[in-house]
Every structure is written in structure tokens, then in C-alpha cells.
Amino acid sequence: MPTRRPALRGNNESNVPGLYVIGDLAGAPVIKLAMAQGVAVIDHIAAKPDARSADPNVYDLIVVGAGAAGLNAALAAQDKGLRALALEKGKIANTIENFPEGKWVYAEPDSSPPKGKLWLDGARKEDLIGRWSQIITENHLDVRAEEGLKALERQKDGTFRVTSDKAEYRARRIVLATGQRGNPRKLRVPGEDRERVYHRLYSPRHYKNEDILVVGGGNSAIEAALVLAERNRVRISYRASEFSRLFKDNDRKLNEAVAQKRIELIFNSNVCEFREKEAVVEVDRGGHQERLTVPCDHAFVLIGAELPVQFLKSLGIRMENEWTGSLWRAAALAFATLLGLWFLGGHAANWAGLPLAEVPRFAGVLLAAAAGGALVALGFRGDRYAWLGLSFLAWYTVYGVKSPGAGAEFWPYRGWGFQALSLFGRPATFWYTVLYTTLMTVFGIQAIKRWGLDRRDKFQIWRYISLLSFQWIFFFLIPEFLFQWAIKYQWVGERLANDPAFAGQAWRSYGLVYAWPLFFYAFFYDPAKIWVLWGVLLSFVIIPLFVLFHGKRYCSWICGCGGLAETFGDRWRHLAPKGRASMRWEWMNLAVLIFAAAVTLAMLLRDGVALLRQPAAWGVNAYHLYADIWLVGILPVTLYPFLGGKVWCRYWCPLAKLMHLFSAAYTKLGISRFRIEANDKCIACSECTRNCQVGIDVMSYALKQQPLDNATSSCIGCGICVSVCPMDVLSFGPPPKLVQISATRN
Numbered sequence: 001m002p003t004r005r006p007a008l009r010g011n012n013e014s015n016v017p018g019l020y021v022i023g024d025l026a027g028a029p030v031i032k033l034a035m036a037q038g039v040a041v042i043d044h045i046a047a048k049p050d051a052r053s054a055d056p057n058v059y060d061l062i063v064v065g066a067g068a069a070g071l072n073a074a075l076a077a078q079d080k081g082l083r084a085l086a087l088e089k090g091k092i093a094n095t096i097e098n099f100p101e102g103k104w105v106y107a108e109p110d111s112s113p114p115k116g117k118l119w120l121d122g123a124r125k126e127d128l129i130g131r132w133s134q135i136i137t138e139n140h141l142d143v144r145a146e147e148g149l150k151a152l153e154r155q156k157d158g159t160f161r162v163t164s165d166k167a168e169y170r171a172r173r174i175v176l177a178t179g180q181r182g183n184p185r186k187l188r189v190p191g192e193d194r195e196r197v198y199h200r201l202y203s204p205r206h207y208k209n210e211d212i213l214v215v216g217g218g219n220s221a222i223e224a225a226l227v228l229a230e231r232n233r234v235r236i237s238y239r240a241s242e243f244s245r246l247f248k249d250n251d252r253k254l255n256e257a258v259a260q261k262r263i264e265l266i267f268n269s270n271v272c273e274f275r276e277k278e279a280v281v282e283v284d285r286g287g288h289q290e291r292l293t294v295p296c297d298h299a300f301v302l303i304g305a306e307l308p309v310q311f312l313k314s315l316g317i318r319m320e321n322e323w324t325g326s327l328w329r330a331a332a333l334a335f336a337t338l339l340g341l342w343f344l345g346g347h348a349a350n351w352a353g354l355p356l357a358e359v360p361r362f363a364g365v366l367l368a369a370a371a372g373g374a375l376v377a378l379g380f381r382g383d384r385y386a387w388l389g390l391s392f393l394a395w396y397t398v399y400g401v402k403s404p405g406a407g408a409e410f411w412p413y414r415g416w417g418f419q420a421l422s423l424f425g426r427p428a429t430f431w432y433t434v435l436y437t438t439l440m441t442v443f444g445i446q447a448i449k450r451w452g453l454d455r456r457d458k459f460q461i462w463r464y465i466s467l468l469s470f471q472w473i474f475f476f477l478i479p480e481f482l483f484q485w486a487i488k489y490q491w492v493g494e495r496l497a498n499d500p501a502f503a504g505q506a507w508r509s510y511g512l513v514y515a516w517p518l519f520f521y522a523f524f525y526d527p528a529k530i531w532v533l534w535g536v537l538l539s540f541v542i543i544p545l546f547v548l549f550h551g552k553r554y555c556s557w558i559c560g561c562g563g564l565a566e567t568f569g570d571r572w573r574h575l576a577p578k579g580r581a582s583m584r585w586e587w588m589n590l591a592v593l594i595f596a597a598a599v600t601l602a603m604l605l606r607d608g609v610a611l612l613r614q615p616a617a618w619g620v621n622a623y624h625l626y627a628d629i630w631l632v633g634i635l636p637v638t639l640y641p642f643l644g645g646k647v648w649c650r651y652w653c654p655l656a657k658l659m660h661l662f663s664a665a666y667t668k669l670g671i672s673r674f675r676i677e678a679n680d681k682c683i684a685c686s687e688c689t690r691n692c693q694v695g696i697d698v699m700s701y702a703l704k705q706q707p708l709d710n711a712t713s714s715c716i717g718c719g720i721c722v723s724v725c726p727m728d729v730l731s732f733g734p735p736p737k738l739v740q741i742s743a744t745r746n
């Protein structure tokens, strides 16, 4: 999926100081947003005290790429009095120039006006480019077409030496706006460089009465095939067994053309060679490979574009999610830090003849500080494994101390960690809740700004207010304060207030909102049976009803686990694993659900069935250790900055799975009132897919205009895909009408 990008700071600066990346390459998927980035980056650069160079041989700015983003940036720079030059390896606005003849260019999103000097309105591509050329001429903009960037070198004085394929320049800053559509992907087979093999279709009307082979299964390939089939015999070679990302309209037209024998489909096939007037295609017929020779006067290989990763790396730019440094070094330093903490705690034991117990505490402090400090230093030098090590250290400490409790802490904190973190007369568990609520509040406010206020999106504002309110009220104030006051002032009645079993179980108030099996202990350890009653009502009546109307929105509107992911983990949402392989691992939450159900059953029956007593006790301990500490705490939160925030919710949460089963069943019965719909304006920018925290390929639903529901996906209804879509393609659709069911029955 084309969701990989250069790693950038908030102001679009890359890891190379002074080198900025904007436009399509930086995630602005449509012309209007690319233009806006062009203006914003210049505002930022022009405000810098050293924006202007005193040396006349040094440009203030070189813009690379004269597309929507680059041209608008160069124009804005000129307006701010910066000396700017734009280099363009092809024609001006090359990407748009390459659109098929007469293509209508949309000026979405409607909600924001175009920024900067370039003109933008819905128009034919030829008219748009005409207007842009006029603006360039009127403004005397220095654009050097047919002159691509070859290399960049940052000098000691902070300026750049810029080598193009025609000349060499110097500049204080570089704005890279090279897009990501300019490098057509190639098959890399013999004969692909022949004159009759193209990677774009400019003028379909040039071809008549020919045998044409189109390679590819995306919308560009199918649209090309359809238009060529009007006057030619067309074959489509596609490597898969079906087209999975076609616009609904394209799908319909293709089926018609195939039925009328204007197009022949060759699925499960790979082109091996292009020859003079023919192509060799290898077809997989259920494991048996067969070679076909098909007539081919012209071939169009339309298999998408390639992000120029090597080119970007040659400029020194780091890509998102790129692992740097050494895993072993990070692991060794993390272990050394823990070892130091073991000595510091004074509970070290001798091992294999080594007198570890004798190591003085100050040596432990030195070791922990040196190893931990080395991790931090490596992290700031760009070592991503070092950040992984630090993240693990932090969350292993938090959960390994707080969850097992005093005396049962994980190594190296056993016997002292809980006490050490119990500050100002409050236990470590209280400070954990304070930390959790603080993280959610601080990052939640940022998320409200990012998704709600900046985009004027009321849905997201209410969603985050809901998440923060549930956290503050039900997962902080009630368990930490109100429950105790309810006992003290007998708000729960005299009988319960005086029942020590009830009064000592403040932790059970989490069960007010957390349903079984997320709140695993809902049905046991409750002599008063009040909580059991509520647990049954919540888990088997309220939650199923909620799911009927809202799908799995509990995960994105209510739950505290999901809340931390949506707030603290939000900035890494685009790193969520994507693709089919990542989805296959979602079976794990079914395994956790089955385990939780089995242990719960054993616990409920253990008094009557003596045989179950031991397995039930073992099961509860195992569930507490693996699910409550490792799977809900240490592992997922450690992985937030690397795999996004939803690792627990997506792969291990048994309640998410239970809700999914309910929601999928409702959808299949036609009574679910939750789904996302798409209109026909998708431009395949993949922003929705990129930002889906549970790794759903939203774009493939949008292209096919197929409803996205819980029968076909694990959507949690966060609505971020709806918010980020620049073409306003997606919306929470009206529920399917119950009448439809009766109509089908009739």
C-alpha cells in the first residue's frame, strides 16, 4: 500500500536540517492541499532570521519539482522577497500533464479555499495547465523545466550544493516537491524498453484496429483498456485472480466490455517478455504454469507509481518506520539498565558464584544511568531500536511494578518497586492512574485540536470529549475518590457500606463501564453479588444493544484502553500494520476470548466441581499475568511509537472480539445500524487507509463503493478515515432499512 513517506517534523522539515518536503510526497493527496503546504512552508522559512542569504551566489531557496506544491511555494517565496529557483525534471506540472487527454480535474475539498497564487477550480487538465503557465509568465518565476535534481550535498556552512543534470547551484534551503506519481512502476522483463511498450496512455485515439495488451488491474489500467477497446482488440493481463480496487463504474463498464468480447481478461498471469508484435505471458492455472504468446502491436504497462525511496535516501532523507541502529545493542543496554536498578534496589542475589548481592547501590545507580543514558543518546542520534529499548524500559517498569502489586513485582523491582513508586502516602496504583489520565488529557487535547478544531469536525470533537470524560469520571474520580466517599458517607446504603468485602473492592468500580471479558473479574470475587448483576446486564444486554446501533464505537468513544491509544498513541496511528498478512493475525483476540470464557466458566463452576478448582486458579493467574499485564500493558504501549496505538485492541482484546461477533451477526441479519459508505469521487490517494489505526484498507472499499461494516472489517467507528478524506468520499451511512429484510423474505 502506498502509505510510506519521508519522516517529517511538524513544519515539514526532514531529518536533514534545511531540507523540507511538501505536497504529495509529504501526504497532501490533492492539488488544493499540496498548494496549501507550499504556502505554509514558505511562511515558516521566511520567518527565520537567516532566511535570506547575503551571498549573491547562494539562492535563498531552491524548489525541486514544479507541480502544484512546488509552483505555489516558489510563487509564495517570491512574494516574501526570497530569491527562489524551481527545478523541474519534466514539463511544468508534469503529473497533471500526464493525465489522459481532457481529464476533468476536481478542486476538492470544497470546505477550504485554494491558498496562494496558483489558480484552482474544477477544469479540464489542459485549461488548468494553461492558467498555470500564464501565472508563471506574469510573475517572471524562474522555473527551469527539463532539468531534474541529481544530488544534494549539505556543506559545513549549512548551505546546500545542488547538482541538476545541467548545472550546479548553491542554496540556503531546499523544498522538495517531487510528488510520488512521477516514477511509473516497471515489470523489469526483457523487451520492456521497446518503443511499442508504454507506461502511460496519453492519446488513446492514436490507436485503431490493433492488438493491444494492457498490464495491470487498477483503475488507470482498466480505464485505459476501456477507451482503447472502443477501436481495438484489447487483452488485460493481471497477476491476481480478480480486480479488488476498481471504481464501481469501471467494474460495470469492464463487465459489459468482456461480455461483448471487446476485452479479454487473462487473470493470474505475468508478462515474461515483450517481443516484436507479441508478448509472452505466463499463466497460473491452479498451480500449473502455462506460457501463452499473445499478439501485441502496442502494450501499456499501467501498474502504478513507485515512491523514489532510493533517490530520497541518496539525499539523506530518512523514511517513516525505518529501523535504524542495532536491536542487540538496544536489548543489551536495556538489560544493563535493569541490572543497575536491581543493584540499586538492594535485592540482588548472588548468581553462578558471582557475588552480585555485594554490589553497592551507587554502582547500580551508575550502571543504570550509563546504560539508560546511552540509549537516550543513541535515540537522539537516530537509533530507532534505542527508542524501542527505552519505551520497553518505561512501560515494563510501570506495569511490572503496579499490576503484580507490592511484594510480587517483576524483576528487578521485586520487593522494593511498589514501595518506591508509592509517593506522598498514595500507592503506586494511584500514581499509575494519575499518569494514565494525564497522558490521555494532554495528548487528548492535542488530538482534539488536530482532528476536531483544525478540521472543524464536530464528530471528532465530541468523540475526544467522550473519551476524556469517561477516563476522568469512570476510570479516575470514581475508583480513586468517589467510591471511598460512597462508603464513608454511606451513599451506597448502610449494609453495603459496612460490608468489608464490598468496601475493600474499589477496583470493581472499573466494572461500571468495562464489560466482561475486558473486566475479567466481573462474575467472581463478589460476595455481595451486586457487581455480578451489573456485569451480566452490562455485558449481555447493554453492550449488545449498543453494538446494534454503533458497531464497535465502544473502542473509540468509551474505553480507557482505546482512549490511551486514541490520544497518546494517535500521532503514530499511520504506523499500524497494513495488508492481508497483518489482518490474519487478528485471530489472536478470538484465542484470548476463548481462553477468558473457559477460565470464567471454570471459576463459576469450581465450587460444585472439585476437579476444576486447580485449573480455575491456574487460569486466573495465567490470565492476570499474560492478558492483564503483558498484552494490555507492557507490549502494546511499548509498541505505540512503532506499530500505532491499537495493538491491544486489534490483536488481543477479547471484548473487541466479542463486540465484533455481535456486530458481524447483526450486519449479516441486516439489522445493524453501523456502516461507512463511499460516493464515487475517490482518487485513490490512500489517506484513509494510511490513517486507519486498525489497518483496514479503507481505500479498497471506497474505490468499489462497497459499504464498510463489521461483517467485512474490524472497524471501530473512529471516523478518522471520514475526516481525512480530501474528497469527502466517506460518510457514516444511513442504516440498512429493516424493510429490506422483509422485502427479501417476500
Ligand SMILES: Cc1cc2nc3c(=O)[nH]c(=O)nc-3n(C[C@H](O)[C@H](O)[C@H](O)COP(=O)(O)OP(=O)(O)OC[C@H]3O[C@@H](n4cnc5c(N)ncnc54)[C@H](O)[C@@H]3O)c2cc1C
Binding pocket: 022, 023, 024, 025, 028, 029, 030, 031, 032, 034, 064, 065, 066, 067, 068, 069, 070, 087, 088, 089, 090, 091, 092, 093, 094, 095, 096, 104, 105, 106, 107, 108, 147, 148, 149, 150, 177, 178, 179, 180, 181, 182, 683
Ligand atoms: C489519476 C489521478 C487523478 C487525480 N485527480 C485529481 C483531481 O481531480 N483533483 C486533485 O486535486 N488531485 C488529483 N490527483 C492528485 C494530484 O495529482 C496530486 O495531489 C498533485 O499533483 C500533487 O502535487 P505535487 O506538487 O505534490 O506533486 P506533483 O504534481 O506530482 O509534482 C511533482 C513534480 O516534481 C517533478 N519531479 C520529480 N522528480 C524530480 C526531480 N528529481 N527533479 C526535478 N523535478 C522532479 C515531477 O516531474 C512533477 O512535475 C490525481 C492524481 C492521479 C494520479
Ligand code: SF4
Binding pocket: 691, 692, 693, 694, 695, 696, 698, 708, 714, 715, 716, 717, 718, 719, 720, 721, 722
Ligand atoms: S475504517 Fe475508518 S472509522 Fe473504521 S477504524 Fe478505520 S479509520 Fe476508524
Ligand code: SF4
Binding pocket: 029, 681, 682, 683, 684, 685, 686, 687, 688, 689, 698, 699, 702, 703, 724, 725, 726, 727, 728, 729, 730
Ligand atoms: S476514500 Fe480514501 S483513497 Fe479515496 S479519496 Fe478519500 S481518503 Fe483518498
